[in-house]
Amino acid sequence: MDAGELTSIRRGPQGSQTPLQALWRLREYLRPYYGQLALMLITALIGSGTEIAIPLLAKTAIDGPVRAAAAIRTGHVHGAGLLIVIGVAALLIGAADVACNIIRRWVQATAVVALEQSMRDDIYRHLQELEPGFHDAWQSGQLLSRATTDLSAIRRFSGFGIVFLITSVVSFVFIIALLVRLNPLLGMLTAAVFAPVTVLCLRFERRYRVLSRREQDQQDDLATNVEEAAAGIGVLKSLGRRREAAAAHAGLARIVYATSVGKARLRGRFWAGLDLVPNVAIALILLLGAFAVSGGELTTGGLVAYVALVLLLVWPIEALGYILSLGQEAATAAQRVYEILDTPPGIVSPEVQAEGQDQGGRPAQAPLAVPLPRSAPGRATAKLILDHVSFRYPGAAAPVLRDVCLELAEGETVALAGATGSGKTTLLSLIVRLADPAAGTIWLDGTDIRSLPLPVLRSTVACAFEDPTLFSASVRENVTLGRPDATEAEISAALVAAQAEFSDDLPWGLDTRIGEQGMSLSGGQRQRIALARAILARPALLLLDDPLSALDVHTEAKVTQALGQVFASATALVVAHRPSTVALADRVAVLDDGEIIATGTHRDLLRSSPRYRYLMSTEADSGARR
Amino acid sequence: MTEVTAASGTHAWRGIAAEEIDELPKGLSLLLRRRSRALLADLLRPHRSTVAMIAASIVIFNLAVLAGPWLVGIAVDKVPALISTKDPVPIIIVVVEFVVAALLAATANSWFVSAIGTMGGQVVLDLRQRLFMHFQRLPVSFHEKYTSGRVISRQVSDVDSIAGLFDEGLDSLVSAVFSMIFIGSGMLLLDWPLALAILVGFVPLAWLSAWFRRESAATYRRTRDTIALVIVHFVETFNGIRAVQSFRREPRNEEIFGRLNADYGRATKRSMRLIALFFPGVTLVGNLAMGVVLLYGGFRVMDHQMPVGVLVTFMLYLTRFFEPLQDVSQFYSTFQSAAAGLEKISGVLDEPPSVAEPASPVALPSRRPAAGRELRMTGVTFGYRDAVVLPDFNLVIPAGQKVALVGATGAGKTTIARLLARFYDPDEGRVLLDGVDLRDLSDADLRGEIVLITQENFLFSATIAENIALGKPGATRAEATEAARAVGADEFITALPDGYDTQAGKRGGRLSAGQRQLISFARAFISAPSVLLLDEATSLLDLPSERTVQQALQTVLAGRTAVIIAHRLSTVRIADRVLVLDHGQLAEDGSPQTLLQAGGEYADLHNRWLTSLA
Secondary structure, eight states, X not given: OOTTOOOSOOOOOTTSSOHHHHHHHTXXXXXXXXXXXXXXXXXXXXXXXXXXXXXXXXXXXXXXXXHHHHHHTSOSOTTHHHHHHHHHHHHHHHHHHHHHHHHHHHHHHHHHHHHHHHHHHHHHHHHHHSOHHHHHHSOHHHHHHHHTHHHHHHHHIIIIIHHHHHHHHHHHHHHHHHHHHHOHHHHHHHHHHHXXXXXXXXXXXXXXXXXXXXXXXXXXXXXXXXXXXXXXXXXXHHHTOHHHHHXXXXXXXXXXXXXXXXXXXXXXXXXXXXXXHHHHHHHHHHHHHHHHHHTTSSOXXXXXXXXXXHHHHHXXXXXXXXXXXXXXXXXXXXXXXHHHHTSOOSSOOHHHHHHOGGGOOOOOOOOOOSOOTTOOTTOOOOOEEEEEEEEOOTTOSSOSEEEEEEEEOTTOEEEEXXXXXXXXXXXXXXXXXXXXXXXXXXXXXXXXXXXXXXXXXXHHEEEEOSSOOXXXXXXXXXXXGGOTTOOHHHHHHHHHHTTXXXXXXXXXXXXXXXXXXSBOOOHHHHHHHHHHHHHHTOOSEEEEESTTTTOOHHHHHHHHHHHHHHHHTSEEEEEOSSHHHHTTOXXXXXXXXXXXXXXXXXXXXXXXXXXXXXXXXXXXXXXXXX | OEEEEOOOGGGGGGOBEEEEOOOOOOHHHHHSOHHHHXXXXXXXXXXXXXXXXXXXXXXXXXXXXXXXXXXXXXXXXXXXXXXXXXXXXXHHHHHHHHHHHHHHHHHHHHHHHHHHHHHHHHHHHHHXXXXXXXXXXXXXXXXXXXOHHHHHHIIIIIHHHHHHHHHTTHHXXXXXXXXXXXXXXXXXXXXHHHHHHHHTTHHHHXXXXXXHHHHHHHHHHHHHHHHHHHHHHHHHXXXXXXXXXHTTOHHHHXXXXXXXXXXXXXXXXXXHHHHHXXXXXXXXXXXXXXXXXXXXXXXXXXXXXXXXXXXHHHHHHHHTTSTHHHHHHHHHHHHHHHHXXXXXXXXXXXXXXXXXXXXXXXXXXXXXXXXXXXXXXXXXXXXXXXXXXXXXXXXXXXXXXXXXXXXXXXXXXXXXXXXXXXXXXXXXXXXXXXXXXXXXXXXXXXXXXXXXXXXXXXXOSSXXXXXXXXXXXXXXXXXXXXXXXXXXXXXXXXXXXXXXXXXXXXXXXXXXXXXHHHHHHHHHHHTOOSEEEEESTTTTOOHHHHHHHHHHXXXXXXXXXXXXXXXXXXXXXXXSEEEEEETTEXXXXXXXXXXXXHXXXXXXXXXXXXXXXX
């Protein structure tokens, strides 16, 4: 795309639902796992029950055989049988607890992973359907965090969170009820001490999360600084700006440091407080409990069970605070995810348009309802008419293209000349429907391209952009982008035509990985791969965006020659900056500030159009003829 | 360190690549190697007293925690006396002691958690600054082989993994280890036969932990690798959405992404299932120990070998005795990646800055106004690895001369420019500026005198004015504007929405290549060097931009020595002198007119270029 085009942001129906509504909508993804959820809940509840049983067993043991034996101060024969029963029961209950735990976690692993995976697949699929205008408005990092961080939040809550939201409330109520039954006064007292802790935990989790997010943002700023310093190392070295760069970096690093210290302090205070509360409760219980025992209102075993049960309260309380904040996080995450999933694709095949895109569902692979007239598969050429086409980027003050009319006859090659920012790239992207014109119609072989199914349109037209996009995949995968079924012979023919035979000399030939994660290629090599990709797609209409800009003089001559042959068998529209490229075209159209101001042959235009002369002449011309 | 990843199995589309694997230490014994240890010691040295205080407070904390259940046991044993004597004082004393212990524990806990966090923050801050400065100091030759991606991951993910160590529970790890030791000792003191019966639990636990550590290390790697592929594919798809959609790549992408996503799902599931076995495993040992306490402890109480209170103490101890092992084991992967990060970082910090500043720099003779300085290369030999690029190269460029370097790819043009800018030092011979060896110049002098501009006209995400001022720190707005005007950039800058305050955007993406290049010329102009080196600085421009830049060059180069490398000969025409380079040797040397008439290589190139303009 040309520079400085997109300022406004196309976003989904933001604010149309609250986070809670979004969270509630997640049911549609959870539904297949209701059975598993139920199983997880049941096992978790049984697990909590077994934990509570242990102190009660201890009470029975202490109040029964142990105390009896201790009181009698004789041999241990009396009550030994009961003690063995209690001990074995404790062992069995402990084992049952563990079994429940394993079952719950095992089931949870299967369910939540599948849930996360299907959501991520849906996000990816939907994003692929959204037009480039959407992607221009969103940084890929924002989209990525929805597909990773946000989904993790949803995963955590929908497995662990939902189950323990219920379990911890049930445990808390149950234990308190038990305590009240053992001793009403102490029970109430304990409830009073513990209840506010939930609020404390929730507040801590919230504040901690705010700090963590802030730290994350600050770390992102720092990372950007580091990235720039790494990418711009040549400039920094050349100008000797090492110290200034280090000072800027240190400033950002200190901000991160301050936040991380804030987090540590908050953590310290919270953990201490969380430890202190049950201890305060235990101190009270010890004091009042001892008197209760001496007054005969409580047994020694009861006192012991009491202390042990109070310790069991800590976990549900702490968990509740954590889970509530987890729920909050998941709700926000759900809202962010739905924001994307609810954005309807702006450019769709005609059938889908008719069925109503508002449902946000993904369009089925469109059947070829409107076959391209006169266009058999493998057809060599096509006829293109741009009919009063205008285009304006959302939010931009001035249109990029104004009332553009251009006709390409079958088999004709037309060069598009124009200064940077005149709208050449935009014009090409309208023809493959990466964006739709604001006014006017584009006709391909007599059919409005908007009434063609996208796969048909995009297999008829192929486009190589100036900035060649290579993916981190093998050369073969990159070249066969538009034709996965191409034969080896076709691939090598395309590579030859694009002067990209260098790929055979790569360490693993066509299997060599290129792109960011692979072998790095020069700008010229990248352009030639992209060119081979467009040639291999065997389009009836070939669109090339300044395909030779990064080539050196020698290669440029060879590629130009090869292109001449390609153009002979297809209709082509070529953006050209250099006279050598223009020479390949039958005709040249001059685009100036969004308007076609002249068309004609290179020679005619040099004579008749001052603008064209400005674009195509070099001072060298005058220098040579001086 | 180079490993080949094959295009085997399900991921054939990825192709094969030699990946730079940053060597990962294997196993715990190798984790902290000598240089990592040295770096760690160096980083912690300023915090010695803090470390001591943290250790002390952890001991205090654990003693206080240990005291709690002990006192509860004592209180339980005092109950019979309370029943018989009705004297509340002994029990009140115990409860007061209990409260004191609890307060002490809370205070110590709060203090050391925040102290470890603060100290960790300082260590990380220190590490970040050291690394950044070191990368800035390392020579260009280092940065050429060490990709910017790796520079970034050393400073971002590796440092973050160390920060994560302090952030995500070094406190709880240390505390857990101490608490196991303290509680274990406490139990042995109270009743050693029962304690021994419980400590037997460590035998299966040791085995279980070892199994978990081994398995989780592998799973952790697998999770990390699979999510990395998911992320790469995701980001590349949407950065290249135009290519994806115009080539109908969507179905194939969906298939690939589905597979990568499923791989990641499998890895996650596996790691969750490991935990699903390990955590309950630890709980099982704890639960069995509880059964043993009730059974065996109960019998010992019945036999009068142990008071009831001790039984209670044991029960309370058990609730926090084995559980920390879960944290410790889970912490293992955090620890492992931090140790690996430290190892990689220490490797970088060990790298010597080979093109270093001199200890005692030599001053340059004063410069005649508007004249530039003389450049001289005498007997310079330079090569990359085995290949010699420049064998015994000699060249004198008088002050103020504009020299064009011409020649085929690989002839050594860029190498000469980089030697002249001291991005490299010659293997043999000397590069002199006004008679002073570049190696004897201070960094400030060198960079103030010689500026190299390439086609990588990098703009930082700051305003345009700030990007220009990078050439001269502290430059005023007026100076920046003047520089922009001098190179012909003023016109387009003032036409931008915010003029000179326009943000250059991420990596300058909002500006065209020509506009970015003009800004980098302004940046060079404002720094007012005596020597300007242009390496293919105009190659990516369209013709109108190239013309603007050429006009600008007349101004920028006035009164300076200049070396210009360009394959488009239009740029070369401002030169007084043309050098044709062939395999590191001068093939032709003379004024453009002389060489054209002589009809050699340069004349050839010139004619070919003229026809390309057709």
